[in-house]
Amino acid sequence: MDTYEQMTEDEKAKISLELLYNAICYYHGDAEEIVQKLLRMNQATLSKFGATLAKTRQKVKQMHKATLAAMPASGRSIFASHEVEDIIFYRVSNGLEIK
Numbered sequence: 001m002d003t004y005e006q007m008t009e010d011e012k013a014k015i016s017l018e019l020l021y022n023a024i025c026y027y028h029g030d031a032e033e034i035v036q037k038l039l040r041m042n043q044a045t046l047s048k049f050g051a052t053l054a055k056t057r058q059k060v061k062q063m064h065k066a067t068l069a070a071m072p073a074s075g076r077s078i079f080a081s082h083e084v085e086d087i088i089f090y091r092v093s094n095g096l097e098i099k
Contacts (some may be wrong), residue, residue, distance in 0.1 A: 001017075002031075003020070003031035003032060003035060004017050011035065011039060014039065014046065015035065015038050016050070018050075018054065019038070019049075019054075020034070020035065022050070022053035022054065022057055023037075023049075025086045025089050025090050026089070028090055056089065056093045057089055060089045061085065063092075064079075064084065064085045064088060067079070068080055
């Protein structure tokens, strides 16, 4: 959030907060470097990338919700955090196995 607030209006016009958040989870790196990487993309590539990440995020939200629903209530609180969803998103979007 801090990185997004520090961006210029032109940068924000090109990179939405949702795209930045998903890109940070996808690349799992320094937010400022990721902003620069996104800014170097042409608009068509950036739009495709953003749409792919948004679609993946939606699938992960559904997976996370379904997994929580299938778990016993006593174990849900540990896995209900947004951070768990981000970890799943990183693994799914990078083609890594979920363990």
